Amino acid sequence: MPATSGSSRSPRSSLSRRQVLAAGGTGLLAATASPAKAATARRGARTAAGGGTPEQVHLTWGDDPATSVVVSWASPGPAARPQVRIGQRVIAAETRPYTDGISGETVWTYHARVGGLRPGARYAYVVTADNDDDAADPFSATFRTAPRGRAPFRFTSFGDLGTPNTDWVLSYGQSAYAVEAVESFEPLFHLLNGDLCYANLNPAVQPQVWQDFGDNNEVSAANRPWMPCLGNHEVEFGNGPQGFASYLTRYTLPDNAVPGFGGRWYALRVGSVLFVSLDADDVVYQDAGAFVAGPAALVPAASTGNEPIEPGTSFYIRGYSGGAQTAWLEQTLAAGRGDESVDWIVVQMHQCATSSSARGNGSDLGIRQDWLPLFDRYEVDLVLAGHDHDYERTFPLRGSDPDAGRDPASGAVVDTLRPHPVTTEDAGVFDTSTGTVHLVLGCGGAVENLDDYGTGGADGRHQAKVLTRANRPAATSTSGVYSRPSSYAVEDAVWSAKRDTSTGYGIAVFDVDPGTEAGGQTSITVSYYHAVGADPVNPATGAVGGPTPDYTEFETFTLVRPRADGARTARSASTDQTITRA
Numbered sequence: 001m002p003a004t005s006g007s008s009r010s011p012r013s014s015l016s017r018r019q020v021l022a023a024g025g026t027g028l029l030a031a032t033a034s035p036a037k038a039a040t041a042r043r044g045a046r047t048a049a050g051g052g053t054p055e056q057v058h059l060t061w062g063d064d065p066a067t068s069v070v071v072s073w074a075s076p077g078p079a080a081r082p083q084v085r086i087g088q089r090v091i092a093a094e095t096r097p098y099t100d101g102i103s104g105e106t107v108w109t110y111h112a113r114v115g116g117l118r119p120g121a122r123y124a125y126v127v128t129a130d131n132d133d134d135a136a137d138p139f140s141a142t143f144r145t146a147p148r149g150r151a152p153f154r155f156t157s158f159g160d161l162g163t164p165n166t167d168w169v170l171s172y173g174q175s176a177y178a179v180e181a182v183e184s185f186e187p188l189f190h191l192l193n194g195d196l197c198y199a200n201l202n203p204a205v206q207p208q209v210w211q212d213f214g215d216n217n218e219v220s221a222a223n224r225p226w227m228p229c230l231g232n233h234e235v236e237f238g239n240g241p242q243g244f245a246s247y248l249t250r251y252t253l254p255d256n257a258v259p260g261f262g263g264r265w266y267a268l269r270v271g272s273v274l275f276v277s278l279d280a281d282d283v284v285y286q287d288a289g290a291f292v293a294g295p296a297a298l299v300p301a302a303s304t305g306n307e308p309i310e311p312g313t314s315f316y317i318r319g320y321s322g323g324a325q326t327a328w329l330e331q332t333l334a335a336g337r338g339d340e341s342v343d344w345i346v347v348q349m350h351q352c353a354t355s356s357s358a359r360g361n362g363s364d365l366g367i368r369q370d371w372l373p374l375f376d377r378y379e380v381d382l383v384l385a386g387h388d389h390d391y392e393r394t395f396p397l398r399g400s401d402p403d404a405g406r407d408p409a410s411g412a413v414v415d416t417l418r419p420h421p422v423t424t425e426d427a428g429v430f431d432t433s434t435g436t437v438h439l440v441l442g443c444g445g446a447v448e449n450l451d452d453y454g455t456g457g458a459d460g461r462h463q464a465k466v467l468t469r470a471n472r473p474a475a476t477s478t479s480g481v482y483s484r485p486s487s488y489a490v491e492d493a494v495w496s497a498k499r500d501t502s503t504g505y506g507i508a509v510f511d512v513d514p515g516t517e518a519g520g521q522t523s524i525t526v527s528y529y530h531a532v533g534a535d536p537v538n539p540a541t542g543a544v545g546g547p548t549p550d551y552t553e554f555e556t557f558t559l560v561r562p563r564a565d566g567a568r569t570a571r572s573a574s575t576d577q578t579i580t581r582a
């Protein structure tokens with residue numbers, strides 16, 4: 001299992017520069033020549049002149065993961081002719097700087113779109129610039145493109161990572177081990193489910209937090225795409241209409257073709273799986289983005305020209321797309337379910353439709369209202385979330401139970417649109433054509449472990465909090481200080497199948513088996529590995545722990561469904577609507 005120090009840089013590449021050059025004109029590496037492990041590099045100390053020295057190198061999929069990737073990075077100053085080399089190809093990178101709206105610091109980022117690759121092939125690449133301090137032995141790594149068509153592959157997921165630099169709010173040493181854990185499982189790619197580094201909780205030093213995040217991630221993200229989604233902690237004061245400038249500048253993501261909202265949500269195809277990445281900030285009721293509690297105002301650097309942000313101000317962006325995201329989602333899901341080359345639909349988002357975390361955020365009615373009916377109609381198989389720093393799995397869910405919530409103070413009935421489990425038998429094999437399985441995976445590395453869960457439901461059942469309205473800032477009894485008091489209904493969490501009470505840290509590993517014959521069965525085997533002892537303080541036992549490299553298996557289960565290349569129709573249990581595949 002992973003073993004590493006808490007440093008933010010990895011050991012020198014195991015792939016020598018000579019090996020890279022020996023790969024010849026195409027950059028394509030023979031499978032036997034490729035290192036299985038991380039191939040990132042520790043570079044020398046930066047010099048003032050080496051402003052273009054690459055750092056924070058990370059990959060994302062291009063629009064077609066079988067043939068394209070994007071190589072992105074940053075540098076301390078402006079780079080001269082930033083570029084990626086693959087074999088004899090030299091791909092010029094786009095320079096995309098931004099100036100942080102609080103500190104006034106300018107951040108230099110670069111993005112090289114690499115297309116024309118072969119499916120299922122490994123490539124070596126080099127990142128450099130004319131003013132790269134390491135130009136004589138530049139950064140190098142390898143990656144593998146996605147397979148074409150129905151083929152087995154592995155992906156991994158968690159959210160809520162943070163950085164290993166404990167100077168920053170919510171950062172923790174586990175985030176370095178978490179990155180190493182991704183590498184140890186050697187997935188084709190990783191899904192990072194929002195709340196990347198909590199820069200907005202460190203508003204005076206946002207670029208520094210992002211830098212530590214990027215350098216920590218490079219250990220894995222330079223070797224395989226890490227595909228992110230937006231969380232509430234990507235919402236930053238002074239950084240664009242939704243506060244996403246830091247995120248959007250650092251990532252180049254597949255095009256959603258929705259004018260004005262590029263990078264905020266996207267879809268991509270790998271093998272027989274359609275991955276749909278959403279920004280739930282757009283639909284959740286919870287107000288959990290950037291916030292000035294007071295009593296002091298947040299005062300941006302004079303160079304920004306931005307006004308002080310007064311106590312009691314929060315950056316609340318619910319509804320920012322005006323319905324554009326949900327309309328795109330429906331079109332995307334309909335097209336996916338109408339495509340006989342798509343078997344699986346996996347959704348990635350940050351906030352939770354189904355979480356019974358007791359001290360954490362809980363479930364949000366906004367997602368249940370806007371998106372769960374679409375997940376039902378188009379038979380989304382799997383939803384991967386974050387936000388609560390724990391692990392929780394649901395039974396397959398379809399439709400909702402009416403009036404199942406209550407106001408905890410008055411006892412009044414509240415309709416929480418409680419998702420309905422199609423079975424409550426935890427059999428270990430679930431047919432997701434009958435219902436959607438949700439996983440809470442906010443288990444990356446953030447220090448605030450939230451792995452205690454609601455109890456007190458009827459008949460000893462689990463109980464969940466459900467946010468049903470906005471928790472906007474309100475004055476407290478302390479003059480000039482504000483809070484965002486949460487308002488919850490509660491419900492018996494009949495949908496909750498499994499909760500990890502031993503640790504809030506772990507990683508989910510997904511192995512896709514496409515099956516062998518048209519119309520036959522396909523499966524995804526899901527294993528959750530957890531880092532026992534990593535909780536600073538376990539909420540259930542009070543045990544004091546610390547960061548650990550040891551990830552051990554917590555549970556394994558299997559999702560199955562019929563392949564889409566057999567019968568031409570599928571019946572949705574909740575809507576009784578027949579979907580005809582094109």
Ligand SMILES: [Fe+2]
Pocket residue numbers: 195231232233350386387388
């Ligand atoms: Fe969050």
